[in-house]
Amino acid sequence: MSSYIIRKTEGNTEWFRHDRFGMFIHFGLYALPARHEWVKSRETLSDEHYKRYFGHFDPDMFDAREWARQAKNAGMKYAVLTTKHHEGFCLFDTKYTDYKITNTPFGRDLVREYVDAFREEGLKIGFYYSLLDWHHSDYTIDAPHPMKFAPDALELNKTRDMKKYCEYMRNQITELLTNYGDIDVLWFDTSFAKQKTDNPLLERLDGKGSHDWESEELTALVRKLRPEIVLNDRAGVDFDFTTPEQVQPTEWKKDKGGNLLTWEACQTLANSWGYNRGDKTWKSPAQLIEMLIKTVSLGGNLIMNVGPTGRGCFDPHAVKSLEIYGEWLKYCGRSIYGCTMAEPEFTAPNGCAFTQSEDGKRLYLHIFDWPFIHLTLKNIADRVEYIQFLHDASEIKYEIAKGGGNCGSLIKEDGCKDVTLILPVEKPDIIVPTIEIFLK
Numbered sequence: 310m311s312s313y314i315i316r317k318t319e320g321n322t323e324w325f326r327h328d329r330f331g332m333f334i335h336f337g338l339y340a341l342p343a344r345h346e347w348v349k350s351r352e353t354l355s356d357e358h359y360k361r362y363f364g365h366f367d368p369d370m371f372d373a374r375e376w377a378r379q380a381k382n383a384g385m386k387y388a389v390l391t392t393k394h395h396e397g398f399c400l401f402d403t404k405y406t407d408y409k410i411t412n413t414p415f416g417r418d419l420v421r422e423y424v425d426a427f428r429e430e431g432l433k434i435g436f437y438y439s440l441l442d443w444h445h446s447d448y449t450i451d452a453p454h455p456m457k458f459a460p461d462a463l464e465l466n467k468t469r470d471m472k473k474y475c476e477y478m479r480n481q482i483t484e485l486l487t488n489y490g491d492i493d494v495l496w497f498d499t500s501f502a503k504q505k506t507d508n509p510l511l512e513r514l515d516g517k518g519s520h521d522w523e524s525e526e527l528t529a530l531v532r533k534l535r536p537e538i539v540l541n542d543r544a545g546v547d548f549d550f551t552t553p554e555q556v557q558p559t560e561w562k563k564d565k566g567g568n569l570l571t572w573e574a575c576q577t578l579a580n581s582w583g584y585n586r587g588d589k590t591w592k593s594p595a596q597l598i599e600m601l602i603k604t605v606s607l608g609g610n611l612i613m614n615v616g617p618t619g620r621g622c623f624d625p626h627a628v629k630s631l632e633i634y635g636e637w638l639k640y641c642g643r644s645i646y647g648c649t650m651a652e653p654e655f656t657a658p659n660g661c662a663f664t665q666s667e668d669g670k671r672l673y674l675h676i677f678d679w680p681f682i683h684l685t686l687k688n689i690a691d692r693v694e695y696i697q698f699l700h701d702a703s704e705i706k707y708e709i710a711k712g713g714g715n716c717g718s719l720i721k722e723d724g725c726k727d728v729t730l731i732l733p734v735e736k737p738d739i740i741v742p743t744i745e746i747f748l749k
């Protein structure tokens with residue numbers, strides 16, 4: 310068994326850590342302007358302007374089963390969909406606002422179709438819910454708000470009542486957690502500090518945190534409705550997992566007391582979360598696979614995002630990226646699902662990473678930089694039973710010796726505990742070759 314002791318929390322994080330790989334879906338009105346999901350804030354668009362997106366929202370090609378199939382084929386085991394993003398638009402049928410999908414030309418409850426289809430494919434179901442809301446009339450104007458530059462923002466805030474807004478959130482969370490069956494993950498987004506800025510118009514505005522969201526009450530409600538749910542950390546209190554964003558962590562995430570946390574890196578295929586026509590910063594196939602491996606090699610999960618287009622389908626680049634994951638995981642999934650950080654006794658060579666099965670019996674060596682014939686694993690000789698490539702189960706020969714001798718010779722010294730793998734000169738035809746080491 311893995312020797313890592315992870316901080317215990319209320320939710321059921323067992324399956325979550327086992328499954329390791331999920332799909333994030335950012336979908337909303339912002340798919341239409343198609344220039345970042347923060348477009349309303351960034352371009353300080355008025356409600357009046359934004360109405361055009363509500364009036365034209367009609368993702369006619371949306372097919373939840375197709376999304377679910379693509380997620381499943383990509384090797385993803387769970388999904389998290391934006392039920393409401395910062396713009397305030399709800400993708401579900403709610404009693405508490407008219408600003409919802411059933412009132413657009415599309416007219417259907419997309420959340421319902423998502424839940425049914427993904428559940429049908431056997432994926433676990435997650436909801437993202439934005440704490441920010443740039444449409445609700447009781448939500449006070451803060452630095453990210455589209456009205457941040459309004460000269461009378463502070464005056465307007467006196468007419469806005471966050472208490473009412475918090476009640477609205479609790480009502481909607483109740484709807485989301487009671488009307489759609491068992492929900493496995495809840496993803497709140499996000500608390501933020503007051504900005505450091507020289508702009509006096511922004512300087513006057515506050516950040517928002519657990520106090521503003523009434524997070525204690527909010528999360529207590531969540532725990533009451535769905536005790537097993539896996540809850541993220543962005544409401545600022547009582548959480549099951551933490552959420553590094555668009556950064557590749559270099560160590561296992563810990564709390565202030567040094568306890569290991571359940572964590573999930575959330576990442577994008579390009580830069581934005583919502584569909585962004587002009588965003589060309591697509592990650593390469595190797596980057597996509599390496600991000601997943603590196604995350605699991607540090608005990609974390611990866612949730613990779615897709616931003617469907619206004620037609621309701623994944624754009625070709627996202628489709629390709631998902632296929633890349635699917636193809637690699639088809640052969641190498643065993644080194645990801647149910648795996649975690651390798652025991653401290655194992656140190657991966659440069660240009661490689663290790664993962665290890667939870668039961669401790671198999672060690673996986675992922676090779677990012679293909680070496681020339683020899684690859685030496687330090688101090689592992691007593692543990693090795695058998696070694697093979699994972700993708701085709703072909704044997705890897707090895708010697709208890711160091712590599713690096715002249716003309717390809719091995720250096721054998723008494724008491725040597727190193728193992729040198731004898732690898733083909735040509736890298737196997739797989740994005741990241743993975744070697745499976747059966748341990749004694």
Ligand code: GLC
Binds near residue numbers: 346347498554
């Ligand atoms: C950030 C962004 C947001 C995105 C989220 C996902 O908080 O504000 O657009 O939904 O990250 O992690």
